[in-house]
Structures are given as structure tokens and as C-alpha cells.
Amino acid sequence: xxxxxxxxxxxxxxxxxxxxxxxxxxxxxxxxxPYAGPLQIMPPIGTQDGLVYIDRTHDELIFVEPGDGSxxxxxxxxDEADAQVAWRAPTRNGADVLVLTVxxxxxxxxxxETLWRFNANAPDNPVEYDVRAPFNALALSPDHRRAVLxxxxxxxSSPLQNxxxxxxxxxxxxxxxxxxxxxxxxxxxxxxFPGQIEEGVPVKVQxxxxxxxxxxxxxxDEVVLVDMDDPDAVNNQVAVNFESDPFFVPxxxxxxxxxxxxxxxxxxxxSVQGGNVAMLTLVEKEDEVTGAPxxxxxxxxxxxxxxVTDFVFYNGEAPYLVTLGQGSQxxxxxxxxxxxxxxxxxxxxRQMFLRDHDIGSxxxxxxxxxWASGGTTLHTLDLDGIxxxxxRKPHRLKIETGVGDLVQLxxxxxxxxxxxxxxxxxxxxxxxxxxxxxxxxxxxxxxxxGNTLLLGTPGQLWLSAVDLHTLNPESMLLDDSIQxxxxxxxxxxxxxxxxxxxxxxxxxxxxxxSRSTSYVEWGFLVxxxxxxx
Amino acid sequence: xxxxxxxxxxxxxxAPGSAPQPAGPAPDPASESNPAPDPAPATDPAPAQAxxxxxxxxxxxxxxxxxxxxxxxxxxxxxxxxxxxxxxxxTASPGRGGPPDxxxxxxxxxxxxxxxxARVYPDRPIRWxxxxxxAGGNTVIGDRGYRGVDDDRxxxxxxxxxxxxxxxxxxxxxxxxxxxxxxxxxxxxxxxxLVQAGIRIQEPIFTLRxxxxxxxxxxxxxxxxxxxxxxxxxxxxxxxxRQKSVGGTxxxxxxxxxxxxxxxxxxxxxxxxxxxxxLGLGYTWRSDLHVKPGPDxxxxxxxxQSTDLGRLSLRGFTWRAGAFVRFM
Numbered sequence: 001x002x003x004x005x006x007x008x009x010x011x012x013x014x015x016x017x018x019x020x021x022x023x024x025x026x027x028x029x030x031x032x033x034p035y036a037g038p039l040q041i042m043p044p045i046g047t048q049d050g051l052v053y054i055d056r057t058h059d060e061l062i063f064v065e066p067g068d069g070s071x072x073x074x075x076x077x078x079d080e081a082d083a084q085v086a087w088r089a090p091t092r093n094g095a096d097v098l099v100l101t102v103x104x105x106x107x108x109x110x111x112x113e114t115l116w117r118f119n120a121n122a123p124d125n126p127v128e129y130d131v132r133a134p135f136n137a138l139a140l141s142p143d144h145r146r147a148v149l150x151x152x153x154x155x156x157s158s159p160l161q162n163x164x165x166x167x168x169x170x171x172x173x174x175x176x177x178x179x180x181x182x183x184x185x186x187x188x189x190x191x192x193f194p195g196q197i198e199e200g201v202p203v204k205v206q207x208x209x210x211x212x213x214x215x216x217x218x219x220x221d222e223v224v225l226v227d228m229d230d231p232d233a234v235n236n237q238v239a240v241n242f243e244s245d246p247f248f249v250p251x252x253x254x255x256x257x258x259x260x261x262x263x264x265x266x267x268x269x270x271s272v273q274g275g276n277v278a279m280l281t282l283v284e285k286e287d288e289v290t291g292a293p294x295x296x297x298x299x300x301x302x303x304x305x306x307x308v309t310d311f312v313f314y315n316g317e318a319p320y321l322v323t324l325g326q327g328s329q330x331x332x333x334x335x336x337x338x339x340x341x342x343x344x345x346x347x348x349x350r351q352m353f354l355r356d357h358d359i360g361s362x363x364x365x366x367x368x369x370x371w372a373s374g375g376t377t378l379h380t381l382d383l384d385g386i387x388x389x390x391x392r393k394p395h396r397l398k399i400e401t402g403v404g405d406l407v408q409l410x411x412x413x414x415x416x417x418x419x420x421x422x423x424x425x426x427x428x429x430x431x432x433x434x435x436x437x438x439x440x441x442x443x444x445x446x447x448x449x450g451n452t453l454l455l456g457t458p459g460q461l462w463l464s465a466v467d468l469h470t471l472n473p474e475s476m477l478l479d480d481s482i483q484x485x486x487x488x489x490x491x492x493x494x495x496x497x498x499x500x501x502x503x504x505x506x507x508x509x510x511x512x513x514s515r516s517t518s519y520v521e522w523g524f525l526v527x528x529x530x531x532x533x
Numbered sequence: 534x535x536x537x538x539x540x541x542x543x544x545x546x547x548a549p550g551s552a553p554q555p556a557g558p559a560p561d562p563a564s565e566s567n568p569a570p571d572p573a574p575a576t577d578p579a580p581a582q583a584x585x586x587x588x589x590x591x592x593x594x595x596x597x598x599x600x601x602x603x604x605x606x607x608x609x610x611x612x613x614x615x616x617x618x619x620x621x622x623x624t625a626s627p628g629r630g631g632p633p634d635x636x637x638x639x640x641x642x643x644x645x646x647x648x649x650x651a652r653v654y655p656d657r658p659i660r661w662x663x664x665x666x667x668a669g670g671n672t673v674i675g676d677r678g679y680r681g682v683d684d685d686r687x688x689x690x691x692x693x694x695x696x697x698x699x700x701x702x703x704x705x706x707x708x709x710x711x712x713x714x715x716x717x718x719x720x721x722x723x724x725x726x727l728v729q730a731g732i733r734i735q736e737p738i739f740t741l742r743x744x745x746x747x748x749x750x751x752x753x754x755x756x757x758x759x760x761x762x763x764x765x766x767x768x769x770x771x772x773x774x775r776q777k778s779v780g781g782t783x784x785x786x787x788x789x790x791x792x793x794x795x796x797x798x799x800x801x802x803x804x805x806x807x808x809x810x811x812l813g814l815g816y817t818w819r820s821d822l823h824v825k826p827g828p829d830x831x832x833x834x835x836x837x838q839s840t841d842l843g844r845l846s847l848r849g850f851t852w853r854a855g856a857f858v859r860f861m
Binding site for chain 1: 677678680681686721722723724725727728768770771772774824826828830831834835836837838839840841842843844845
């Protein structure tokens with residue numbers, strides 16, 4: 001054995017000290033904490049395939065798709081550095097998710113404002129649109145073709161902002177039209193698509209020899225009409241100013257296509273207050289300079305009474321504009337002559353809709369259904385031959401505890417919410433079925449799956465299903481209270497979120513929800529969190 | 534005093550009628566036993582106190598190879614009591630050989646009151662030793678995900694156990710088998726307290742240590758070891774979730790121990806108990822901890838799925854420092 005000399009011992013000691021020093025240095029070095037800072041995940045939005053969350057911390061979309069026994073979670077990164085999500089929204093059919101990204105901060109100059117469209121079922125190939133401005137409002141056309149981005153009048157998000165700048169995005173062709181409304185200086189408040197009255201059905205308005213897809217931009221005292229199909233829409237805008245009537249503030253539109261009774265299409269504008277409804281008759285007109293085909297409007301004001309709260313159009317023997325005013329008066333106005341008549345509902349009504357009423361022998365007539373929030377009656381009135389039967393009284397369906405909220409389920413049924421009561425109203429059967437509960441139900445947190453009405457009111461512990469054939473309600477007890485309720489129509493599942501920021505939801509079968517066929521998922525928003533990139 | 538004792542021994546050996554005796558081991562001057570040990574066989578050199586710093590040809594280390602029969606004659610660490618010697622009192626007229634030499638430093642030793650020999654503890658070579666230890670350590674975790682369950686990347690632990698080992702032949706090396714218990718606990722949070730997470734690990738550790746003495750009081754060692762680990766993961770957000778997992782651990786350490794050398798101990802070469810400190814550096818490997826805790830539910834819940842939260846790799850550079858008591 002080698003003799004242990006002092007030099008050998010000191011050499012061993014030095015090596016040991018070096019090892020200790022290395023250990024101390026390694027222990028002291030701290031790489032960046034991957035969990036520093038808050039986790040910002042926006043509340044989910046529902047699509048036809050499931051739920052979509054936006055993770056603003058990691059700039060990702062989280063798609064949660066329910067299966068039979070578990071959910072599938074996938075993440076899609078927003079391929080844009082130095083950008084953040086401003087807002088997100090589903091499309092009207094729930095097939096896609098729209099996301100607007102803006103620069104991270106004001107110092108970033110090489111990143112523009114981009115609208116992204118992710119398909120909810122296949123999100124890995126998003127479509128991007130350069131919209132050039134940080135718009136804070138979105139209007140989606142009922143025919144599912146277009147998205148109109150605009151500024152809604154809130155505090156500006158940039159130092160200098162064009163309040164009337166809009167972007168019209170064609171979701172199918174990727175065409176984008178950026179334009180400034182050629183109005184009279186009024187600030188844009190809302191966007192309407194008056195010609196599109198049926199969901200998912202592309203409808204254009206025939207103006208002269210051209211079919212036009214009209215969008216109406218409403219401001220405080222003016223309306224600007226744009227043909228979204230016009231390639232020269234920047235220059236071909238029609239603006240109507242109502243400053244002559246200081247009480248006329250446009251807030252609703254109704255498009256009546258031209259027909260045999262009245263050839264020209266008419267756009268009706270309702271005011272927040274006052275007793276007039278503006279009628280804008282669309283007529284063809286060539287551009288005075290270029291001769292290019294265009295259109296213009298002829299303006300008239302229809303005196304329909306005081307306090308108009310809703311309107312529809314009806315073709316009887318004459319083209320009528322039907323308005324609801326003064327709390328209980330139905331006013332029929334012939335748009336050709338501006339003459340008309342009234343029918344007293346003898347009960348309060350502020351909203352109405354039209355439905356087809358089956359009167360037998362395979363015949364249907366148009367029927368008005370009118371009601372008022374806080375009232376106790378649903379009024380129904382058949383409109384066939386109404387001008388010759390002015391004595392016709394509306395039929396009344398009593399809502400015992402008062403109308404809180406009304407949701408139209410389909411042509412024949414509505415759901416009325418009234419605090420701790422829900423009423424299923426069946427018009428053909430003239431039947432009102434009260435459903436009482438221990439807690440208030442929110443009629444808006446409902447969905448129709450075939451002939452099953454699904455109810456999931458936030459704050460409650462129950463998911464309820466009502467068979468609309470038998471009107472038999474069944475309720476399923478959840479393990480945690482409802483935060484939000486979503487019906488994924490493509491998967492046949494109901495997804496109920498509970499208030500956990502890292503993800504907590506219950507998935508139930510929409511057709512027959514029960515505890516035995518449901519499952520709960522927890523923590524899916526932080527899947528793989530301990531494997532930071 | 535040491536010099537006086539040696540002088541007395543030589544004088545006695547020179548007395549007429551007595552056989553010449555070689556110098557024996559210096560007795561403990563503090564002992565009250567008889568100072569004169571039994572004479573060793575002439576052919577056996579008596580072991581001397583070796584200076585560990587300056588080894589001399591005559592010096593013998595406790596770890597040196599030495600048959601027990603070559604010891605100074607003491608079968609065990611029993612003090613050697615010399616036979617009674619008819620020593621005239623100091624005040625009496627000198628016995629054979631004349632009056633007492635007043636210059637004899639051992640003159641007073643003729644007094645029966647002080648004639649007990651110094652207690653002697655012969656060297657016991659160390660053949661085995663048992664250590665009971667308590668240590669604290671730290672593993673520097675390389676996995677960034679660990680920051681979710683701790684405030685930093687250092688996994689501190691407490692280790693308690695025992696080792697028993699045998700000397701390898703007549704060498705300076707020892708081979709020891711150890712068993713111990715190690716506990717690790719950490720708490721952290723993710724995303725500004727959105728989720729609080731914690732981990733507790735309990736590990737029975739079995740080790741094999743090979744050590745070698747540089748000198749009496751300093752050992753170097755290498756120590757591989759391992760065993761299962763039992764982990765518990767807790768997560769708290771709005772829900773509370775728990776998980777228990779089992780995995781495997783492997784350690785490899787190298788280091789040094791310093792302990793009280795025999796010469797510092799009361800019984801010197803015959804000491805049976807010592808104490809010391811140790812420091813080890815190395816690497817700890819643990820199998821991945823697959824984190825998938827299930828939320829707490831009430832009785833008869835809806836079928837609840839937990840999410841795969843990823844894997845924690847609790848391994849990295851490690852060090853350990855502790856204290857031990859040695860029985861040998």
C-alpha cells in the first residue's frame with residue numbers, strides 16, 4: 001500500500017474542496033421558473049364539436065372534444081410572435097372559432113392585427129386574415145358567409161382610431177375588404193344583415209337587375225348601406241341621415257324583399273324612441289361619373305304610432321308593416337299608401353315573432369305571437385284575412401307567474417322562464433305546461449336535442465331533460481354546481497363546466513343524461529404542466 | 534513522569550537476581566494499578582506508541598497487521614496487575630543494595646500507597662465497526678417541472694440509518710452494508726398560486742460502502758445504494774387531488790469521513806466508541822414520477838377522470854453531510 005504522505009493527502013483534500021465548490025455553484029444556479037406569473041385562460045366558448053379555451057399565457061387554443069368515456073384535448077399554437085389574443089368568438093354554426101390577435105404591446109411594430117379562423121374539428125390549418133386594425137366588435141352574417149369587424153364605440157384601444165373603419169371578411173373566399181363608412185360623421189354602433197332572414201341560407205336582395213348582399217351600418221342618426229358583394233364597395237355606399245328628426249335613433253332593421261305586391265325591396269329602420277319607422281326603398285342607380293351599376297334609396301317615414309317596440313312584415317291583401325306599439329296595439333300599415341288599422345291585444349306586449357299555424361287540411365297561415373317581459377299572457381293572432389276581420393280577438397295563453405324570459409325552441413314551441421317555474425308552451429296543442437323547480441331556471445341556458453329540452457342553469461347542481469312529447473322532466477344530480485352549459489351538437493354531448501381555473505367539467509349524453517353514462521374530467525387545462533417546454 | 538517510569542523499569546531489571554527484562558509499554562500514569570507489568574517474552578518486541586505523523590520502524594498503527602499473539606501479553610484490555618513485590622518502605626533502611634537513592638525519581642513509588650501500576654489499554658485492531666448516522670442532504674433537480682412542487686430546484690432531505698462493516702483482511706479497507714430511511718418534502722405553487730402542489734417522498738435506502746483509511750481519523754469512501762421510493766403528490770386548486778406512487782432510487786456517492794482518532798479517545802487503542810462527521814457528493818437517480826392525481830370526490834361520484842400532468846424526473850447531483858457514532 002502506498003504511503004500516505006502529506007502531499008497526497010492535501011491533493012485529495014483539494015479535489016474534495018473543488019467538488020464541494022462545484023456542488024454549491026450548481027445548487028445556487030436557478031434556471032428560469034416556467035410557472036412564474038399567472039395563467040390566463042379565457043372562459044370557454046362552445047362549438048358544435050366541444051369547447052374551446054384561449055390560453056393567453058402560452059398563446060394557444062385548447063380544443064376539448066368529448067368522447068364516450070373521456071375528452072380529447074388538443075392545443076394549437078397561435079403562429080404569431082409578439083402577439084396576444086384580443087377576443088374570440090364561435091361562428092354562428094359552431095363549426096369554427098374566430099380569434100383576433102393584436103401586438104403584445106405598443107412598442108411592437110412588425111406585427112399586425114390578424115383574424116384567425118380555426119376549424120373546431122381540424123384546428124391545425126388555420127386561415128388568417130390581415131384586418132389591419134384592432135377591431136373590438138364582430139358581426140356574423142346569418143348565412144355564415146361573412147364576418148364584419150368594427151369598433152363598437154368603447155374606449156379606443158389605440159392612440160388614434162378611425163371609429164368608422166370596418167373590415168368585411170369573406171370566410172369562404174378569404175377576401176377582405178377594408179373600408180371607412182362614407183357617412184356623415186356619426187359613430188358606428190351596430191351592424192345588421194337585414195336581407196338574411198333564414199339561418200345558413202344565403203339570400204340576396206334583388207335591387208333592379210342586380211342581386212345584392214346588403215349590410216346596414218347603424219350610427220346615432222344615420223344608416224350606411226353597403227353591398228358586401230360589390231368589389232367597389234369602398235365607393236358604392238349609400239348613407240341616409242336622420243338628423244331632421246332629432247328623436248330618430250336607428251336601432252333595428254327589417255328587410256322586405258320585393259314581390260308582386262310591392263316590387264322594390266324595402267328596408268325598415270326602427271328607432272329607439274319616437275313614433276316613426278323609416279322606410280328605405282332600394283332602387284337601382286348608375287354611378288353618375290363612371291356609369292357603373294349601383295343602387296340608392298328612397299326615404300319615407302311611416303307614422304305607426306308611439307313607442308314602437310317591434311315590427312314584422314306581412315303580406316295579406318296588401319303589403320303590411322306590422323308594428324307593436326303603445327304596449328298593446330298591433331298596427332298594420334300598408335307600405336304603399338301608409339294607411340292602416342289597429343288591433344288591440346288588450347294586454348301588454350313588447351316583442352313578437354311570426355310562425356306558421358297549421359289550421360288543418362295541410363294548410364298553414366301566418367300567426368303573430370306577442371308577449372312582454374313581466375306580463376302574464378302570450379297573445380297569438382292569426383293573420384289570414386285580418387284586414388277583413390278587424391273584430392278578431394287574439395287568443396291568450398296564460399303564464400301564471402309572469403313571463404321572465406322567452407326562448408323560441410322551434411316553430412311550434414317556446415320555453416318561458418319565470419323564476420322557479422318553466423313553462424313549455426305548445427301552440428298547436430294550445431297547451432301550457434308548468435314545470436316547477438326548487439331553484440330558478442335560466443331559460444337561456446337551454447338547448448334542444450331532437451325532442452329533448454336540456455336545461456343547465458348556472459349555479460345549480462342539476463342537469464334537467466324534458467321530453468317534449470310526454471313533457472316528462474328528468475333531472476340528473478351533478479357532483480359540482482354549474483358554471484356554464486354547452487351543447488355540442490355534432491357529438492351529441494352536453495358539456496357542463498364547473499368553476500375550476502385548471503379545467504373541471506362534466507360530460508353527459510344529450511339524449512338521455514344520467515350519472516351512470518356521464519363522466520367528469522379535471523385538470524385538462526394544465527395537461528402536461530410538469531413537462532414545460 | 535513518563536521518563537521516571539521508564540527509569541524505574543530499567544532499574545528493577547538490573548537488580549541482582551532478576552532476569553534482564555526489555556522495556557515494557559509505558560503505563561498510564563493516571564492509573565492507580567501497579568506500575569510494573571508482567572515481563573514480556575524476550576522474543577516478542579513490545580508494541581510502542583507510534584507517532585502517526587512520523588512513522589518509525591518501531592511504531593505500529595492500529596490498522597497494521599499484527600497477530601494477536603504478538604501483543605504485549607494482555608489477553609484483553611484488562612489492566613495488568615504486577616505480582617506483589619517486596620519493596621521496602623521508603624523510610625526503612627535501604628534493602629539489598631544499600632540505602633534508597635534520593636535522586637531516584639521513583640523513590641516515592643516504593644510507598645505501598647502509590648505502587649499501583651498505570652492502567653494500560655493495548656491496541657485493539659479494528660475488525661468491524663457499526664455506525665449509526667443522521668445526515669441531511671440535497672439533490673439539485675435538473676427537471677424544470679420540479680419548480681412546480683418547490684420554490685427552487687433543491688430537493689432537501691433527511692437521512693437516518695446504520696451501517697455495519699468488516700475490515701478486508703489486514704488492509705485499511707472496510708466493506709459496510711447499510712440500511713436507512715430518507716425523507717424528502719417540498720411545496721410549491723404554479724402560476725401565482727393558481728395551483729398549490731407538494732410532494733413527499735419516503736425511501737428505505739440500502740447501501741454498500743467501501744471505505745479506506747487515509748489515517749486514523751480520516752476515511753474515504755464510495756457508496757452506491759438504492760431502494761424503492763414511496764411518493765405522495767398533492768394538488769390544490771378549487772379541487773383537491775392526491776396521488777400515491779412507487780418508484781426506484783439509486784444513489785452513488787463518494788466522500789470522506791472524519792472521526793475521533795483512537796489516540797484522542799480515553800481508552801486509546803482499546804477504544805470501542807468513536808464519533809465523526811461525513812460528507813459525500815454524488816448523484817441520485819429516481820425513476821420518473823408520473824403525475825396523474827385524482828380529485829377528491831364524495832361517495833359514489835360520477836366516474837371521474839384525472840389528467841396526465843406530466844412526469845417529474847427527481848434526479849440530479851447530490852450531496853450529503855451528517856454525523857455518526859461508531860462502535861467498533
